[in-house]
Amino acid sequence: MRLLSLIKKEFRQYRRDKRMLVVSFLAPILQLVILGYATNLDVRDVRVAVCDEDLSRQSIRLVGEVDQSHFFRVSGRTQRASELMPMLDRGLARLTLRIPPGFGTDLRRGGAQVQVIVDGSDANTAGIAASYLVGLLAEHGVRARTEQLERVGVGRGSLPAIATATRVLYNPALRSVYYMVPGVLGVVLLVVTGMTTALSIVKEREIGTLEQVMVTPVRPWEIIVSKLIPYTLIGCLDLLVVLAAIVFWFGVPLRGELWLLLSAALAYLLTCVGIGLLVSTVSSTQHQAQMSFFFIAMPMVLLSGFIFPIANMPEWMQPVTYCFPLRYFLTIIRHVMLKGSGVAELWFELLMLTCFGLALVGAGSRLFRKRLG
Secondary structure, three states: OHHHHHHHHHHHHHHHOHHHHHHHHHHHHHHHHHHHHHOOOOOOOEEEEEEEOOOOHHHHHHHHHHHHOOOEEEEEEEOOHHHHHHHHHOOOOOEEEEEOOOHHHHHHHOOOOOEEEEOOOOHHHHHHHHHHHHHHHHHHHHHHHHHHHHHOOOOHHHOOOOOOOOOOOOOOOOOOHHHHHHHHHHHHHHHHHHHHHHHHHHHHHHHOHHHHHHOOOOOHHHHHHHHHHHHHHHHHHHHHHHHHHHHHHOOOOOOOOHHHHHHHHHHHHHHHHHHHHHHHHOOOOHHHHHHHHHHHHHHHHHOOOOOOOHHHOOOOOHHHHHHOHHHHHHHHHHHHHHHOOOHHHHHHHHHHHHHHHHHHHHHHHHHHHHHHO
């Protein structure tokens, strides 16, 4: 009865706090929409400035193919090479393509050269766009050479070639939203559940209601459980809402078992609540709790593989990522949703996530109990 009364008290306090309601229910939807659309790594409509000094049929055809590709958009045309760099400097183009005089003649003879200059200020976009453009140019050269040989009577079947059949699994359209949006769920649960837990406890300490509860005949573990249960349930509700939006709004497929995903999410929620308890023990004000929480959350997000692949990080930093529970949850949710993986493939991540959840909740409860004493 004492525990039920404490839980009812937590829900009443939570319902009366308008800011907490906004953080718990409106913030996850806003974060999902903003991060879901903003964290898009697809390269589309990259601006290309073209200098065609040849003006031959072959060069005009090449420029048309570049412009018609959904990866590029010709944003400027000129016949003087000196005008390309100013376009790049002013941001009118991300890449420049210079087609020199005699391009068509050289292409008919078997080989031609063009110059590509890339704006490397955004290294990720520059590298992807440059590789796309080089591939498009190479494909155009092979196609032009094949057509020329066919005109002189050499059949396509007599040309030496390597036939390549490429099949993309799990994400055939190569949409980055399939990779990024499931990760948003982990970030949303971390921010909402962890922060609300920390702020609610610190707020009670600030206004003095926590001390009033301590003088009643309740046990310390009952106070701790009454803090954990409401915010875990709220996190579960946020989980269902955000997961539904990921599947039905963003169209990310759920190929694996739902029960496996929910079980991993529950273990991850325990880690978030444990982090909130730890933050509440070292904070005396809500401002301190917010600063302490973001001091923990920012490295966890950046080093979890949410945005930057862990394999691209320095070798000395990669072992550090194993210290963050978000890494394991992102692996689970992406593999379950996109690949349909099961327990046999994800048992290590599930075990580590469960150990993190129990350890963080245990450590947070122990420190919180000492603070109560």
